[in-house]
């Protein structure tokens with residue numbers, strides 16, 4: 493059984509179709525990233541899967557249960573990290589994490605979770621005094637404290653500095669290695685590439701492409717660009733056979749500043765959402 497199965501999901505707000513027929517399958521243990529521009533319908537879709545928002549139509553199954561009818565036991569198997577920050581300003585980080593641990597039958601060790609998200613030095617700080625990125629880390633800590641089978645991460649690293657993002661990626665990889673299924677929305681293409689087994693691109697409420705980060709939008713088979721510096725400036729050659737092109741060039745000497753590139757995930761993504 494898949495962790496998530498969605499067929500024909502629709503949702504409109506006052507006649508505006510935010511989600512216009514989405515199909516989605518996420519296998520257990522998979523890290524799945526949903527990409528898409530602002531307003532594409534990512535948060536709406538994820539909130540429906542979490543049971544936080546009603547849908548208009550379609551079938552949805554999350555860990556075998558329709559989220560519209562999910563009870564407490566079902567909910568306890570989910571880890572939810574919302575876009576909005578935690579509202580526990582007067583508690584300390586340690587108190588907040590311990591408090592949330594109390595909601596679950598078999599929580600992780602609060603100290604270990606604080607360490608995992610890199611907040612050990614802030615354990616005694618009040619939540620209201622944390623920086624934006626630190627609050628986000630706390631949100632993640634609260635999302636995983638209950639040892640969830642499925643974690644929803646909605647734009648988890650927005651506001652993180654580069655070092656914190658890398659640390660967070662390590663955390664996601666660790667959760668995935670433990671067998672946790674992860675559904676992630678993100679605006680960072682490198683994040684999707686680093687973490688996701690598969691990605692879907694949502695635009696205008698529909699999935700316009702789906703695949704592994706390596707193959708999305710025909711990326712793996714796309715032409716390469718060979719670029720080098722010649723007397724008159726940079727020359728670029730698009731080719732499906734870059735090795736041959738370079739061998740040909742090399743017959744006339746070593747080309748200066750030679751590079752071979754293929755479209756990045758970002759290039760493919762920007763093309764897809766046009």
Ligand SMILES: Nc1ncnc2c1ncn2[C@@H]1O[C@H](COP(=O)(O)OP(=O)(O)OP(=O)(O)O)[C@@H](O)[C@H]1O
Pocket residue numbers: 505506510528529530531532533534535536537
């Ligand atoms: N509560 C609401 N009432 C009315 N319209 C809404 C509501 N929530 C979302 N929308 C609209 O639905 C569309 C999809 O919004 P959604 O938040 O799902 O997009 P998103 O892909 O998560 O965007 P972002 O990347 O900006 O977070 C947008 O046009 C948005 O304005």
